[in-house]
Amino acid sequence: xxxxxxxxxxxxxxxxxxxxxxxxxxxxxxxxxxxxxxxxxxxxxxxxxxxxxxxxxxxxxxxxxxxxxxxxxxxxxxxxxxxxxxxxxxxxxxxxxxxxxxxxxxxxxxxxxxxxxxxxxxxxxxxxxxxxxxxxxxxxxxxxxxxxxxxxxxxxxxxxxxxxxxxxxxxxxxxxxxxxxxxxxxxxxxxxxxxxxxxxxxxxxxxxxxxxxxxxxxxxxxxxxxxxxxxxxxxxxxxxxxxxxxxxxxxxxxxxxxxxxxxxxxxxxxxxxxxxxxxxxxxxxxxxxxxxxxxxxxxxxxxxxxxxxxxxxxxxxxxxxxxxxxxxxxxxxxxxxxxxxxxxxxxxxxxxxxxxxx
Ligand SMILES: [Ca+2]
Numbered sequence: 001x002x003x004x005x006x007x008x009x010x011x012x013x014x015x016x017x018x019x020x021x022x023x024x025x026x027x028x029x030x031x032x033x034x035x036x037x038x039x040x041x042x043x044x045x046x047x048x049x050x051x052x053x054x055x056x057x058x059x060x061x062x063x064x065x066x067x068x069x070x071x072x073x074x075x076x077x078x079x080x081x082x083x084x085x086x087x088x089x090x091x092x093x094x095x096x097x098x099x100x101x102x103x104x105x106x107x108x109x110x111x112x113x114x115x116x117x118x119x120x121x122x123x124x125x126x127x128x129x130x131x132x133x134x135x136x137x138x139x140x141x142x143x144x145x146x147x148x149x150x151x152x153x154x155x156x157x158x159x160x161x162x163x164x165x166x167x168x169x170x171x172x173x174x175x176x177x178x179x180x181x182x183x184x185x186x187x188x189x190x191x192x193x194x195x196x197x198x199x200x201x202x203x204x205x206x207x208x209x210x211x212x213x214x215x216x217x218x219x220x221x222x223x224x225x226x227x228x229x230x231x232x233x234x235x236x237x238x239x240x241x242x243x244x245x246x247x248x249x250x251x252x253x254x255x256x257x258x259x260x261x262x263x264x265x266x267x268x269x270x271x272x273x274x275x276x277x278x279x280x281x282x283x284x285x286x287x288x289x290x291x292x293x294x295x296x297x298x299x300x301x302x303x304x305x306x307x308x309x310x311x312x313x314x315x316x317x318x319x320x321x322x323x324x325x326x327x328x329x330x331x332x333x334x335x336x337x338x339x340x341x342x343x344x345x346x347x348x349x350x351x352x353x354x355x356x357x358x
Pocket of ligand 1 (some may be wrong): 132164166167192195
């Protein structure tokens with residue numbers, strides 16, 4: 001997943017909010033700082049490049065999947081239709097009404113992490129006649145089968161859905177497969193009939209099905225920011241799908257993947273799940289918190305582009321808001337001028353008419 005170069009680092013830094021602090025600085029100083037950060041942060045970029053240095057094996061699932069599901073020492077457990085081979089883990093075969101899942105049995109206590117999922121969805125179903133998709137989980141409970149892509153509804157934690165079947169025929173403004181994210185504290189229900197639109201934090205369409213190559217999904221959680229990226233074109237580059245701030249997720253939850261088929265089906269294969277620790281500094285106050293007690297939440301349920309409450313979103317939305325205010329003022333000013341001109345003309349016409357009458 002080659003993403004090297006300064007540009008990538010800058011984008012990473014932006015996402016990490018490192019540049020926020022620099023926003024108020026004078027331009028010259030900002031550029032200088034940016035260059036310095038660029039040069040010292042290449043290590044950081046390497047993490048998302050798939051460097052093994054920060055790979056956490058206890059949370060990763062890789063070929064040939066030795067020891068998966070066997071014995072009490074196993075770090076991954078599976079359920080349902082899941083089939084473990086030496087080349088892939090098939091959550092469901094291309095058959096109707098199957099459900100399968102695979103779960104990391106080791107809770108994750110990393111505060112900042114990035115999960116790379118290599119997967120393949122393929123089947124004999126023609127256009128729109130396949131389903132239902134895969135969900136990637138970071139949740140309080142594991143191995144709780146249910147109706148949400150093979151996992152329980154009212155889950156507690158994070159879900160990223162790769163929804164391959166359009167249930168909501170009113171939602172024609174987006175194409176499927178559609179990738180979306182949802183955070184739940186247990187109170188929300190995922191609505192299949194709306195393809196989860198009511199509860200989603202953001203999403204994107206991605207042609208992930210029946211590709212000759214494997215497809216990739218990256219989920220990053222760091223400093224309250226959730227970012228989902230996809231690599232589905234075999235070009236070895238990430239495309240941003242979701243980027244939202246104001247997200248709170250605890251430590252101590254479990255990673256998992258699940259899938260389900262209904263009347264329509266697909267092979268849903270996980271090739272690998274690789275967990276990378278992100279080296280991010282936290283304030284002593286943050287470090288002293290008990291991160292396991294955090295309740296999953298999102299402070300904004302708007303489009304990520306409109307994040308204004310979030311500190312890391314500020315630097316992008318502030319100039320926008322400024323422009324909006326400026327445009328509004330300009331419109332108001334123009335309105336006043338037009339009114340004044342029209343008023344003056346009307347007044348003049350009346351005066352002339354009055355003159356003619358008297
Ligand atoms: Ca659906």
